[in-house]
Amino acid sequence: MKVHLVDGTFELFRCFHAAPPAEAEGRQVGAVRGLLHTLAKLLRREDVSHVAVAFDGALDRRDDPGPPGQQGLALAATRALGLVVWPMVRRYEADDALATGAALYADQPGVEQVVLCTADKDLAQCVRADQVVLWDRMRGRRYDEPAVRERWGVGPASIPDYLALRGDAADGLPGLPGWGAKGAATLLARYERLEAIPPEASEWEVSVRGAERLARTLRERWHEALLYRDLIRLARDVPLPHSLAELEWPGAPRGELERFCARIGEETLLEGIPRWEQGA
Incomplete structure (x- = not known):
């Protein structure tokens, strides 16, 4: 299996600049809508089964139209998809969670590869041969160890x-x-x-x-x-609470995701969900 660890903060900022602006409940939600779509696109890949998404500390200031003001909502959106979320607090950042996860899961039985989904070059320090790789989804580039040296x-x-x-x-x-x-x-x-x-x-x-x-x-x-x-230098001692088995995506919880999409006025996402959680 492959373990995909996603830099949620980077994805939110990317969506803020790329997705159309939108408003719901008196706040900006365009970046969150974009985040839902990019995560759903990831989940539609056949090689994606075990996923966690890390975020920097959530501010959730309704008066801030930028990414910091949408981050709390972004965490809720990611959970509504049924994904494991790692919200960082105190001295740790999302990068530290990804680095810790790469070190934690790469050598576990059954893991073929850990894929760090981010364009942040800091994470290149975590690349290990072809076992831990960096995937810049925005540019469609993957970096194993030889690719890091070349770049x-x-x-x-x-x-x-x-x-x-x-x-x-x-x-x-x-x-x-x-x-x-x-x-x-x-x-x-x-x-x-x-x-x-x-x-x-x-x-x-x-x-x-x-x-x-x-x-x-x-x-x-x-x-x-x-x-x-x-x-x-990234920390590799973040106390992550999830086992490898708990990263397996069970499918999206239909009721929860439908309610969240209605809340932010997102009308097209549901048709692109590849699998629904059984019994949800």
């Missing part, structure tokens, strides 16, 4: 070090001045970890443009680089 120039274990140097605008991390993707990848393809990069450019065994300047910046901003890496 970013480093192995999965070096992704936090790589992003610490070059930065990650999506997470608001600036990286170190002057460091770009090519220089970071070249150094880390050789040394793998920040600590293994020699402090003097004259000691580097690979050629990098502007080496002296980059080495000086790394020395002067060493603690910043370590801080950025710590922020990018």
Whole structure:
């Protein structure tokens, strides 16, 4: 079997920008409608049987028309589909839940592959051979370990070090001045970890443009680089409450989903549900 772990927060933001705006009960629901459709599309795939959807902490502010204002409703929508939901609180984020789930389920008997459904490059650090892969559904790209190396120039274990140097605008991390993707990848393809990069450019065994300047910046901003890496590294100790068997999708509970769709004025989703829960 394959285990699909979905970044619900990313999907909600994607749907907010892609789905038509809509209003129900005096609040915006367009992103939630889009989320229901993209999750239903996932469930229509023959290789999808075990699924969990992770979200960052829910705000559910009715006065916020953006994704944060629809997140509480998004959790309810996902549950109405009959899917396992992991809402993160306190120090954990959705990415941490996905990383923990990948580590937890990948080696369990019967699991062929764990598929991390997200476009967030942070999750590339969790890729392991062909056993744990990243699936960017928006662009239709899958990343196993060789694909990660081809795309970013480093192995999965070096992704936090790589992003610490070059930065990650999506997470608001600036990286170190002057460091770009090519220089970071070249150094880390050789040394793998920040600590293994020699402090003097004259000691580097690979050629990098502007080496002296980059080495000086790394020395002067060493603690910043370590801080950025710590922020990018994902936790793998989230106390997830579900066993592998509990991730199996039983089908959508018809009554609950019909009521939710009526609540948000969604009229077309039900015809696209591939299976209904027996007795629901």
